[in-house]
Amino acid sequence: MNTAKFSLVALAVGAVVMTVAHWMHVDYLYFASYTILQFVVLATAWNILGGYCGYVNFGSAAFFAMGAYASVFMHKTYPLPVPILILIGGVVSGIVGFGMGYLTLRLRGSFFAIATLALSVVLQTLVVNWEYVGGSRGAYVIRPETIEFAGITINYIEYLFGLMLLLAVIALVTARTIERSQLGFGFASIRDDELAAEAAGVPTLRLKLIATTLSGAFMGMAGAPFPFYIGYLQPSSAFGLEYAVNSIAMPMIGGTTSWVGPLVGALLLGSAQQYAIVTISSAVNLLIVGLMLVAFVIIAPNGLVGLVQGWRRSWRKP
Amino acid sequence: MEEAMTALLHVDNITKRFGGFVALDGIELEVQPGERLGLIGPNGSGKSTLVNCICGTLQNESGHVLFDGHAMDGLAAHQRTHRGIARSFQLPRPFHSMNLADNLRIPLLYTVHARMGPLRSHGALDDRCHELLEMVGLLAKAKQMPRDLTQVEMRKLELARAVAAEPKLLIADESMAGLSNSEIEDILALLVRLNERGITIILIEHIMSAVMSFSQRLAVLVSGKKIADGKPQDVVRNPEVVRAYLGQ
Numbered sequence: 132m133n134t135a136k137f138s139l140v141a142l143a144v145g146a147v148v149m150t151v152a153h154w155m156h157v158d159y160l161y162f163a164s165y166t167i168l169q170f171v172v173l174a175t176a177w178n179i180l181g182g183y184c185g186y187v188n189f190g191s192a193a194f195f196a197m198g199a200y201a202s203v204f205m206h207k208t209y210p211l212p213v214p215i216l217i218l219i220g221g222v223v224s225g226i227v228g229f230g231m232g233y234l235t236l237r238l239r240g241s242f243f244a245i246a247t248l249a250l251s252v253v254l255q256t257l258v259v260n261w262e263y264v265g266g267s268r269g270a271y272v273i274r275p276e277t278i279e280f281a282g283i284t285i286n287y288i289e290y291l292f293g294l295m296l297l298l299a300v301i302a303l304v305t306a307r308t309i310e311r312s313q314l315g316f317g318f319a320s321i322r323d324d325e326l327a328a329e330a331a332g333v334p335t336l337r338l339k340l341i342a343t344t345l346s347g348a349f350m351g352m353a354g355a356p357f358p359f360y361i362g363y364l365q366p367s368s369a370f371g372l373e374y375a376v377n378s379i380a381m382p383m384i385g386g387t388t389s390w391v392g393p394l395v396g397a398l399l400l401g402s403a404q405q406y407a408i409v410t411i412s413s414a415v416n417l418l419i420v421g422l423m424l425v426a427f428v429i430i431a432p433n434g435l436v437g438l439v440q441g442w443r444r445s446w447r448k449p
Numbered sequence: 450m451e452e453a454m455t456a457l458l459h460v461d462n463i464t465k466r467f468g469g470f471v472a473l474d475g476i477e478l479e480v481q482p483g484e485r486l487g488l489i490g491p492n493g494s495g496k497s498t499l500v501n502c503i504c505g506t507l508q509n510e511s512g513h514v515l516f517d518g519h520a521m522d523g524l525a526a527h528q529r530t531h532r533g534i535a536r537s538f539q540l541p542r543p544f545h546s547m548n549l550a551d552n553l554r555i556p557l558l559y560t561v562h563a564r565m566g567p568l569r570s571h572g573a574l575d576d577r578c579h580e581l582l583e584m585v586g587l588l589a590k591a592k593q594m595p596r597d598l599t600q601v602e603m604r605k606l607e608l609a610r611a612v613a614a615e616p617k618l619l620i621a622d623e624s625m626a627g628l629s630n631s632e633i634e635d636i637l638a639l640l641v642r643l644n645e646r647g648i649t650i651i652l653i654e655h656i657m658s659a660v661m662s663f664s665q666r667l668a669v670l671v672s673g674k675k676i677a678d679g680k681p682q683d684v685v686r687n688p689e690v691v692r693a694y695l696g697q
Contacts, residue, residue, distance in 0.1 A: 313558045316547075320555045323544035330504065330538070332530040332560030332614055388546065 134308050141300045149293055161292040165360060167401035168295040169353050173374060174381035174393035175302040176349030180342045181379065182387030183315065185322030190231070190247035191378035193254045194224040194347045196369035198354025203264045203364055206272050213294060213356050220355030221348040227254075228347020232340045239325075248375075255370040269365030272358040291356050302349050306390040309345075318342060350378075373417055377401075380420045384427045386436025395435050455518065457482040457649050458503070458534075458618055463512035465498055465673075472498040473509070474673040480618070480651060485644050487664030487681065488653045491693060495673040496653050497539060500620050504536050505529040517617060530556070531563050535616035539623045541603040543595035549606060550578040550591040556614040564615075577613075585609045585639060601632040605639070612643060619643060620651045625659055633659050661685070669693070 132140070152160055173191060180186050198220030205211055205219060235246040259267045277284045285293075309315045317338045320328035329335050358364040377400065385396025400423060404416035431438040460478040464471070473495045480486050490496050501507040503514055505526035514521040521529055535556075544552050557577055582588045585605040590598070598606060604624050611619055621640060625633045637659055644650050654660045660667065660681070667684040669677040671693040677684045684690055 313562075316551070316555055316558055319546060320544050323546050324542045326506065326526075327538065327542040327544065327610075328555065329506070329526040330530060330536055331556040331610060332527045332563060333555060334525070334527050334559075336525075 134304065134311075137307060138300075138304045141304055145296050145300045149296060152292065153289065158286070158288060161286075161288045163405040165288070165292045165295050166405060167398060168292070168299045169357070170377055170381060170401045171299040171394055171397040172295070172302045172353040173350055173378045174385070174397040175299075175306050175390065176346045176353065177378040178382040178387055178390075178393045179306060179309065179318075179349070180346040182382050182392065183309065183318035183322065184339060184342045186236070186339065186342070187241075187244045187379070188247045188343075188346065189244045189375055189379070190251035191350055192370045192372070192374035193247075193251035194227060194350035195354035195357070195374045196258065196366070197224045197227050197254065198351030199357040199364055199369045200258055200264050201351065202355045202358050203270045203272060206358065207263065207270075213291070213359060217294065217298065217352045217355040221352040224351020224354070225344045225348030227351075228343040228345075229340060231347070232343030236336065236339045236343070251370060251375065255366055258370075259366045265364070267366060269363055269368075270358070271363050274359045274362055287359075291360050294356055295353075298352055303390055303394060305345070305349075306393070310390055314338070314341065373420075376417060376420055377404075380424045382434070384423055384434055386434025386438075388433070389436050392434050392436045399435075456480060456515075457484075457517060458651075459513075459515040460499070460503065461513040461515060463499070463502055463509045463514065465495075465502055465507060465509045472673050473502065475512070476670075476673075476675055478668060478675065478678070480649060482617075482649055483644070483647060484649055485640075485663055485665045486649075486651045487660040487667045488651055488670065489655070489657075489660055489667065490670035493672075494670040496670055497622060498673075499670065500536060500622055500651075500653065503529075503620065504534055527559070530560050530614055530616075533615075533617035534620070535611040535614045535618070536620040537604075537607040537611045537622055537624055539626070541595075541607045543598075543603065543606055543610075545595050548592050548594055549582060549587055549598075550575070552595065552606060553578045553581050553610055553613045556610055560614040581609045581613050584612075584642075601628050601635065604628070604636060608636070608639065608643075612648070616648060618649045618651070620653070622653045623655065624652075625654060625656055637663055657685075 152164065173195060177188060177191055180188055201220045201223040202216045205216055231247065231250050235243055238246055258264065264270055275287050278287055278290050280290070309318070317333050320331065320333050321335050321338060325335055354369070357369070361368070381396035381400050382393040383396070384400060385394065386392030400420060403419055407415050407419055427434065456479040458480040460476055463473055463476045465473040476499060488496055498507065502509045505521065505524055505528070516529070516532060516534060519532065544555065554574060557574055579588060579591060582591050585608060587602060587605055587609070595603065595606065608621065608624060625636050628636065633656060640650055640652065640663060652660060652663055664681050666679065667681040668675055669684060669690050676689050676693065677687045
């Protein structure tokens with residue numbers, strides 16, 4: 132399937148999801164699904180750098196938070212519609228991603244991972260001490276009840292859900308396009324052997340910068356509508372551990388070598404977490420991530436996608 | 450007559466230190482277009498460091514590398530590959546998540562395309578991958594993964610990937626270590642075929658019979674210094690070389 136066809140199919144699936152959700156008319160469904168979709172975007176974004184290039188980023192929360200705080204800043208300075216805030220969040224986090232890449236990509240393996248974690252701590256400290264965006268007290272963003280859209284009044288949560296759905300579609304189409312392009316081959320060569328990639332003529336530093344920028348930008352875009360969704364943003368929730376952990380765990384559980392992996396991982400893990408929040412307790416969701424991650428590392432080290440590929444191969448060769 | 454030609458590669462007084470250890474000490478080396486040069490030396494004599502300095506994996510502290518009339522100073526490894534220097538690694542470093550054809554696709558996509566400009570069609574790319582695999586006798590395994598290969602096949606893949614970049618100069622870093630006699634013959638024949646197509650080759654090797662039959666000229670490194678350079682028969686009789694290899 133070529134990219135144009137795939138985009139159409141993805142958009143169609145998105146439209147169906149949107150229609151079904153609208154038809155069911157349950158506000159909670161929007162709330163829960165928004166979070167899951169947000170993780171689809173985060174996991175897909177993480178996978179561009181972590182899965183395709185093999186650079187593990189522990190600082191996803193920082194990129195997400197930069198997008199969210201860019202929105203808070205704009206909301207206080209010059210209020211703009213959410214789609215434009217999403218673009219601004221993407222640009223801000225893309226720039227942070229580029230900077231992080233430039234400073235840390237000479238580091239490899241666990242050293243790179245630690246550097247990204249450090250970046251997250253540094254940025255959180257900055258935000259905590261920045262009064263204008265609320266400092267450590269946090270900032271309120273009052274979400275309107277509804278929004279007028281081409282003469283139709285839409286519930287604001289439904290609107291945010293629709294935007295996140297569209298963003299998820301765009302992120303997945305981007306990831307899939309990269310995977311099949313020259314860029315994707317270059318990324319994979321970096322993941323396999325950077326020295327050999329360089330010897331084969333791959334400009335490894337430039338490619339890694341493209342990956343950190345893209346990955347960061349999508350995380351920022353996922354974060355931009357978050358203050359409107361949650362209504363009150365504080366540093367500890369924007370820089371929350373769950374974003375960093377989930378962004379890593381979801382692609383790992385789904386499988387890191389293909390765009391399907393983060394999608395499946397995010398849907399599975401995200402739904403399980405939402406279910407646990409309602410039925411057990413809101414504190415138990417990280418425990419679920421931990422347990423599932425351990426289980427998958429043992430049962431399916433290449434994720435669900437790897438597991439299915441393995442089965443397919445063994446069926447073909449009896 | 451050799452003086453009249455301009456060298457393809459000119460290593461001009463290169464020095465490389467690792468902390469207090471001098472790995473390369475004022476190396477001078479010239480390679481003429483189309484030449485087959487053997488580079489030998491005991492372990493730790495600086496052969497691989499020299500290769501790394503020529504290819505840009507390491508940057509030399511002083512001296513220059515001139516290739517095809519241009520200074521390579523400060524250029525990254527991939528830029529030197531684009532200019533026409535290719536290498537194979539001492540220990541094969543295949544892209545292990547890709548099949549053999551895709552392994553060759555990387556230099557085609559990133560070096561040949563970068564040099565030639567517009568993207569070739571997918572069909573042409575596939576054809577070229579298969580052509581290269583056929584040249585090294587791995588066509589039947591195009592869809593297999595590197596982990597399925599034997600040691601000699603791995604070396605051939607390594608050479609095929611270097612050649613895929615359509616280099617002017619190929620540096621084969623110990624492509625034959627650990628292989629059987631018939632396998633060595635195999636690789637040697639492949640290198641000679643490549644040379645006949647106009648690729649200049651530097652062969653780094655410990656196996657003397659292979660080096661002697663392949664090289665038109667032989668250079669010897671000992672402790673980071675070049676101690677001999679000339680016709681292979683003369684070089685191996687050089688008392689200094691004999692002393693370095695056999696001890697005194």
